[in-house]
Amino acid sequence: MKAVRFHEYGDADVLRYEDVETLVPGAGEVLVRVAATAFNPVDANIRAGFMQGPIPTTLPHTPGYDVSGTVEALGDGVDAVAVGDAVVGFLPMTADGASAEYVVAPAESLTAAPTSLPLADAAALPSVALTADQALFELGELKAGQRVLITGAGGAVGSYAVQLAKQAGVHVIATASPRSAERVKAAGADEVIDHTTSALTTAEPIDVLLNLAPLDPEAFAALVPLVRDGGAVVSTTAWMPTPGDESRGVRASTVFVRSDAEQLARLVALVDGGELRVEVAERVPLAELPALHARAAAGELPGGKVIVVPAGA
Secondary structure, eight states, rough: OOOEEEOSSSSSGGGEEOOOOOOOOOOTTTEEEEEEEEEOOHHHHHHHHTTTTTTTTOOSSSOOOOOEEEEEETTTTOOSOOOOEEEEEEEEEEEEOOBEEEEEEEGGGEEOOOSSSSSGHHHGHHHHHHHHIIIIIIIIIITOOOOEEEEEEHHHHHHHHHHHHHHTTOOEEEEHHHHHHHHHHHHHHHHEEEEETTTOOOOOOEEEEEEOOOOOOOHHHHHGEEEEEEEEEEOOOTTTTOBBBBBGGGGGEEEOOOHHHHHHHHHHHHHHTTTTTTOOEEEEGGGGGGHHHHHHHTTTOOSSSSEEOOTTO
């Protein structure tokens, strides 16, 4: 089968589109014929060797921890899915991923794919939607009637965060650049602030601040006073501490997204119910994944999610 792997850490040119042995699922695993995976910024950090501490990998390594596809074979003890099932999942980040024609996945990481969109497009859902959901409602403890400020809402996680918060009955304030402002509005934001021209402030205190942007630490800390006493600051920027305010009971949490098939199934149900929109900004052939990584390093990717599709999928 064809796969993209890197045999050493480095720039995008370490990625190779090559033949690898066909995989065999072990106990508790399934073999999935990949319809698509998705590019995530952390893929580039793993490839570069920056994540060897928190996300240790064995070389050669196949990236791509989002997957949508069809179950091709079952390992021992698997009865939750059947051969031929269309599935979607968030794979273990330390194992070989889905930038290949086939991937072996833990059966417990998979759930039925949405039926309301092409199977390949479903790869744009798992990790980013789970990140948004866990950030808002588990760490942020956001509830209907509250107010949330989402900084950096123009990206893929931001799109799901805006939609999920709005669907939950929350007043959504979002920051976005002019390039992504209309997309953020379409996702359901009540207020959109152009962070390139406007000072970031709110008319009333917010209950949760969700940061999805690479803010300067001082600028990030300056936003904490916008959060009401007893509120929460949640961030996906794991490379720097998330600021809070213990004196006012403002909690600080950093998101480390986990695979959760039950939670993903609930998100799939929202997609099929028309309450959560999956957007794909671009579809890239698997053989062009090295070039996609190079484009990401040059800041040339579109806003939204890019999926990677094997030949013939």
